[in-house]
Amino acid sequence: MDLRTTPFNGRVAHVSLKGQIEADRFVEGELMRVVYSIADFFRAPHGARDRQLLSGQAFRVLDIQDEWAFGFSEYDGYCGWILYQALLATEHTTHRVWTRESFWRAEPELKYDALDSPKYLGSEVRVFQTTGDWSCIGPDQYMPSVHLKRIEDFETDxxxxxxxxxxxxxxxxxxxxxxxxxxxxxxxxxxxxxxxxxxxxxxxxxxxxxxxxxxxxxxxxxxxxxxxxxxxxxxxxxxxxxxxxxxxxxxxxxxxxxxxxxxxxxxxxxxxxxxxxxxx
Structure with missing residues (x-):
């Protein structure tokens, strides 16, 4: 059993594993999204980092132990532990960052200081409205619209x-x-x-x-x-x-x-x- 691709932590398992393994509980889990710029993905609480998830990317939480959440990435099914405070139950995303790196500001103005919370290539956001060349992604949070593509608009190269x-x-x-x-x-x-x-x-x-x-x-x-x-x-x-x-x-x-x-x-x-x- 490859623990990276098996949604089971020895106690709780995803419902897809019913009839295949023994577990205390089988759950559908709760879909949450990363709120940090980057969230490390660990093979065990306080263990070694296996991978990372980026802001806005989806993670299905199956179990919570202390400050840690166990689950898997919705994109590729990769399993592991993430700090629970790095996650938030939120609505679906509408856009993703296609540039190497982007940023957000508290005002839709070019000369307004960028806040220290970068969004990296592949990060996902929900755009609520646009103001000129800026996209509002939350209260007092504006990103350059040119740095974003709609979620369904995939690249080809x-x-x-x-x-x-x-x-x-x-x-x-x-x-x-x-x-x-x-x-x-x-x-x-x-x-x-x-x-x-x-x-x-x-x-x-x-x-x-x-x-x-x-x-x-x-x-x-x-x-x-x-x-x-x-x-x-x-x-x-x-x-x-x-x-x-x-x-x-x-x-x-x-x-x-x-x-x-x-x-x-x-x-x-x-x-x-x-x-x-x-x-x-």
Missing amino acids: TVAVARRLLGAPYVWGGNSARGIDCSGLVQAAFRACGISCPGDSDLQMNMAGIALDAGDPLQPGDLLFWKGHVAMATGPDAMIHANAHHMAVVEEAIEPALARISATDTGPITLRLRPSLPTG
Whole structure:
């Protein structure tokens, strides 16, 4: 049983697991949304960070223990613990941030100081009304409308989305421009394009798609996997990835990168994957 994808904490389980496991309670859970700019997602209370959720993203709470909430991300089903104070039961979102990073201000004015609560690429908001070039997302909260896209307006180029995060610092388990890891970069790009994508590289290896032979030319959006690492091809000879060698998101030539990575404990490429994309 993979605890990352099984909504069960040893005591409470999601109703979808009835008849499959034994649990004290089976619940539907409560849908809540992240109110922090970034909320760390832990494998256990006070444990190691596995991933992150961003402001406005949905989390289904199945159990609460002290200050911790157990549940799963509505987007990919990733399970874990989040600080309960980082969540709020709120209405559906209408827009998401498509730029690398945005902000909100207390007044819809360009020269009004931005408050220290950034919204990162992929964050979701509810727009109540627009005032000129500004979108009201709450009481005394205004964001530049140009930084937002409607939730249903997906992008079409995963590489273009990934390139928006060039230079972002490498952070294990990170999912934002403030800090991101290899699988977080891939997920951010695919999520912006409306494509289902798990959060960790070993799970991403099982995405629907075509396994490529070593001699097959790479296309933009193809994925390259190593043990514990993933990169996205930006063309036949280049790739983009968040990595600990550069401690950042970089785009580089594939062949020198292959030689460098193969000389480490990561080893050689294990899979070249052309993910299946939605049609129509």
